[in-house]
Amino acid sequence: MSDPAGYSYLSFLTDYGREDGFVAICHGQILERAPAVRVIDITHDVPPGDVRRGATVLAETAPELPPGVHVTVVDPGVGTERRSIAVRAGGHVLVGPDNGLLVWAAEALGGIEACHEIANPGLWRHPVSATFHGRDIYAPVGAWLAAGLPLSETGPELPSSELVRLPEPRHEVSGGLARGEVRAIDRFGNCQLSLLRDDLAGADTPPGSLRVHAPGGRWTVPFGHTFASVGAGEPVLLVDSAGYVALSENGGDAARSFGLSVGDAIDIEAATGGGDPSEGAAKADA
Known part of the structure; x- marks a missing residue:
């Protein structure tokens, strides 16, 4: 499937809460690069570092939203060697850390069609903080994708089999x-x-x-x-x-x-x- 000319919607899900300015700062980075995009805040009340809760909410919500880019940041491993990824699934693109956060949503959207490591520093905000990749990497990359950037420009393609997956619930x-x-x-x-x-x-x-x-x-x-x-x-x-x-x-x-x-x-x-x-x-x- 080829990349679309861009998206009208970008959803945003984090564990940042609303007591600080983190969410607004990320909104600013998004709108600076994609001023016409409509941002849908899914929630910013995921319990801190609760990747499973973030993955669950995203998987239930993304299929109900218009085709768009979904920037999702629940990232207890921020600043470590964990990868950052952009995944295309069912006409949507998901952006976030490779810690299992995005996979359930991609499957709910019909399955992973393509996945790329986010490794192109030309798309990031600089300098990059070791503790705020939502501002410096995920929000900017999500915005560029919403504005029509081809997924391949984010970095090298990854086999979906290499992505981190959360344990499946007992069933x-x-x-x-x-x-x-x-x-x-x-x-x-x-x-x-x-x-x-x-x-x-x-x-x-x-x-x-x-x-x-x-x-x-x-x-x-x-x-x-x-x-x-x-x-x-x-x-x-x-x-x-x-x-x-x-x-x-x-x-x-x-x-x-x-x-x-x-x-x-x-x-x-x-x-x-x-x-x-x-x-x-x-x-x-x-």
């Missing part, structure tokens, strides 16, 4: 049991699992009450369509807007109530005797 279905893990937790305390609705069907877990095995114990939880499928303050399993099964609490914080963190193993099976999502409260199993 197994067999013997009437769906085995997953907490994939992400949002600000409301909803626990998105690494399981899809079809995984529950494959594990012979029909809609109704399901038995949830987690590090803190075992519970019988209703399966519903909305948060309001159960009473206020009661837990429910449902399919979230990204298509994943989520453990939620109507008006509450499921992560806190169940003592869950990202990466915790979660197993789901049919509860003995089934159940009705309208019954509400989870039942702790002995």
Whole structure:
């Protein structure tokens, strides 16, 4: 696939927060080089250094955005020998560190079509700080790409097999049991699992009450369509807007109530005797 003449949109995702001027500084670098581009701030509240959370948010968000350049900076290895990369996938370009941050999004966009190391210092802001590559490398390169720079101008091509990849979330279905893990937790305390609705069907877990095995114990939880499928303050399993099964609490914080963190193993099976999502409260199993 050839490079487009440019992009109208550039998205920006970081762990910089909003208390300092880092985000505005990067906006300035982008607009200096691509003044016509529209910048979409995905979030700058990724927990500091949490590459997995950044990768998860980017993978869920990028396919919902217009074709564009996605500059993503969650980079605990800034200033080290880790590479910087620009990846083309599904009509989009992703720019950031080669630490696993971009791969899930590239796959969600249809797969990696081309990848180049960002190694052309002529595209960077100088002098380059050892601690602020978002300002000095990623924002400028993303802007030049949005303005129509061919991807090949960023540096040498890399085989996609050489890119750093994060461990894939646990995902197994067999013997009437769906085995997953907490994939992400949002600000409301909803626990998105690494399981899809079809995984529950494959594990012979029909809609109704399901038995949830987690590090803190075992519970019988209703399966519903909305948060309001159960009473206020009661837990429910449902399919979230990204298509994943989520453990939620109507008006509450499921992560806190169940003592869950990202990466915790979660197993789901049919509860003995089934159940009705309208019954509400989870039942702790002995």
